[in-house]
Amino acid sequence: MSSIVIVGSQWGDEGKGKITDFLSQNADMIVRYSGGDNAGHTIVYNGKKMHLQLVPSGIFYPDKLAVIGNGVVVNPKSLIHELHYLKKNHVKTDNLRISDRAQVIMPYHILFDGLQEQLKTNKIGTTKKGIGPAYMDKLERIGIRIADLIDKDTFATKLEQALAVKNKILMRVFKRKPIQFSDIYDEYYQYGQEIKKYVTDTSKLINDALDQKKHVLFEGAQGCMLDVDHGTYPYVTSSNPIAGGASTGAGVGPTRINEVVGVxxxxxxxxxxxxxxxxxxxxxxxxxxxxxxxxxxxxxxxxxxxxxxxxxxxxxxxxxxxxxxxxxxxxxxxxxxxxxxxxxxxxxxxxxxxxxxxxxxxxxxxxxxxxxxxxxxxxxxxxxxxxxxxxxxxxxxxxxxxxxxxxxxxxxxxxxxxxxxxxxxxxxxxx
Known part of the structure; x- marks a missing residue:
């Protein structure tokens, strides 16, 4: 077994994507364990700069698995856009895997991200991608997971439950019109069907690879100084980019991590x-x-x-x-x-x-x-x-x-x- 965690050791943008891509050459699996589409990384592929946000940089190696772990919050609309972008640039995506336990960023998360930022006296500088509200729903236990999104009946039930809460806040606090179920359901259920072929229990997939003594590379988003616990709170992201986040965000025990590279x-x-x-x-x-x-x-x-x-x-x-x-x-x-x-x-x-x-x-x-x-x-x-x-x-x-x-x-x-x-x-x- 050999595994490496790559972390940004400043405030993000340290060049993790390049180092991840570099070390991916000798990896069998590259796993993203935190964050969402609020953080981008740039990879030079076939002489062209490629900009990715959700998809792990290992996607450029067709013989390796690129894994989105359960700790990532996934905007399916952004993900599908990114997959189309990759295919347009002749990058195959058959080697992508997505955790069925990852949380889904819904349109109301993006809406609330902007509305809540307006109320704050100390502006965080959020990218307004819905990251924080999605993690809030995860901890409040009203979030929608990928496993829910791809199941028609479960998604309908979960969406109705979430909107019952969100619409009360929208109307009473922000004086906004309620979001209609029909405004979201069909579109996002279709997104789920488009990515369904990539969805699996990635924790089992990763642990099986480690049991088979394969090389597994874990990459986080942002940097340690933006960690919600250990960074410059409250001017931080909403997840744990530190190396320990790989355990919870990918579903592996801390004893399975061998080296931690800070970029x-x-x-x-x-x-x-x-x-x-x-x-x-x-x-x-x-x-x-x-x-x-x-x-x-x-x-x-x-x-x-x-x-x-x-x-x-x-x-x-x-x-x-x-x-x-x-x-x-x-x-x-x-x-x-x-x-x-x-x-x-x-x-x-x-x-x-x-x-x-x-x-x-x-x-x-x-x-x-x-x-x-x-x-x-x-x-x-x-x-x-x-x-x-x-x-x-x-x-x-x-x-x-x-x-x-x-x-x-x-x-x-x-x-x-x-x-x-x-x-x-x-x-x-x-x-």
């Missing part, structure tokens, strides 16, 4: 509102944003940019149990005279090395920086550590030493071939 950029970025101690508002941020094309895959919003924050990164190491670190976007720093790395925060006159839960305290935190020399050389064609300029090697070593996690890969460009392997993670997972 990070050489700097920090985030989309939407929320704390960001190392954020920059200057030409350096603009340069990084333009050079690295830092705009959201789903929203198109420009990402906020800052220096690498190892306080946040060490927090991700703790809550996800990172065993390896993959560092992307090192090439973005070519031409920088100096590069800063945040190693501590100064809070009310005292240095701290942990990430506060209290947002008022976090607002008072000032980053304490270590300044490192940069390099002028173009490193986009470097294949090994030895190929890198001395200062680039020193930067990588400083980061790894500071977060106490060894480097697994470093990348000098967005393409798969620009990702350089320092060790075979699958062999480590087999030990």
């Amino acid at each position: 990070a950029k050489a700097y920090t970025s985030r989309v939407g509102a929320g704390p960001f101690p190392t954020e920059l508002h200057n030409e350096i941020a603009h340069h990084i944003r333009v050079t690295a094309h830092e705009f959201g895959v789903v929203t198109g919003r420009p990402r906020r940019i800052g220096w690498l924050d190892t306080v946040a990164l060490r927090h991700a190491v703790r809550v996800s149990g990172l065993t390896q670190l993959s560092l992307n976007c090192l090439d973005v720093f070519s031409g920088f005279k100096t590069i800063k790395v945040c190693t501590e925060y100064k809070l009310d006159g005292q240095n701290i090395d942990h990430y506060p839960a209290n947002l008022a305290q976090l607002e008072r935190c000032k980053p304490v920086y270590k300044e490192l020399p940069g390099w002028d050389e173009d490193i986009s064609n470097c294949k090994t550590l030895e190929d890198l300029p001395k200062n680039a090697r020193n930067y990588l070593k400083f980061v790894a030493d500071n977060v106490h996690v060894p480097l697994d890969t470093f990348a000098v460009g967005p393409e798969r071939e620009k990702t350089n392997v320092l060790k075979d993670i699958w062999k480590l997972a087999e030990k």
Whole structure:
């Protein structure tokens, strides 16, 4: 048995899709375990950039299974659109599997996402994809699962029950017209029939694969700092992107996970509102944003940019149990005279090395920086550590030493071939 969990170790958008795609080459199964279509990842396939939101990046390998786990909230309309997009680009989807226990995002979830955001004084910056309301219904136990969606009578009963609750809120709180059963039922039942052939008990599928000593790769959405329990709450997503989410979101025991790879950029970025101690508002941020094309895959919003924050990164190491670190976007720093790395925060006159839960305290935190020399050389064609300029090697070593996690890969460009392997993670997972 060998299994690897890949997590974003910042606020998402770290390049998990590329690393997942890279490690998928030697995997038998790639499993998505959290989130929904609010998070996108970009894969370069046959020289073309492909944008995915729900479908795991393993879909590009017809000999491997791409699995949507039970922890994912699935918008069937978006999923079918994505499947059509893949087929249009000559990507076969026969290898897709969808958990029968995954929750379904319904139109009223998307409606409530926007309405509830309007009521909030502290705007979360939601993508308005219905993610939060869908997870709310899951915990309230009035959600509709994929198993319900594909069964005609069960879907009718569940939808009627859900609308009885939703329409009262719509009319009494938001002064809106009620949603009619007929507005949803036929359309969404048909969606269910279109995806029915992919639906199965994915927990059994995954555990059987592990019993057969196959390679299983787990991927989450977003990043550790957006985790609903361990992130910058309330400016977080509604699920658990941390490595532990793979157990609940895929239906496997924690003893079945061998390695946890944290993906990070050489700097920090985030989309939407929320704390960001190392954020920059200057030409350096603009340069990084333009050079690295830092705009959201789903929203198109420009990402906020800052220096690498190892306080946040060490927090991700703790809550996800990172065993390896993959560092992307090192090439973005070519031409920088100096590069800063945040190693501590100064809070009310005292240095701290942990990430506060209290947002008022976090607002008072000032980053304490270590300044490192940069390099002028173009490193986009470097294949090994030895190929890198001395200062680039020193930067990588400083980061790894500071977060106490060894480097697994470093990348000098967005393409798969620009990702350089320092060790075979699958062999480590087999030990």
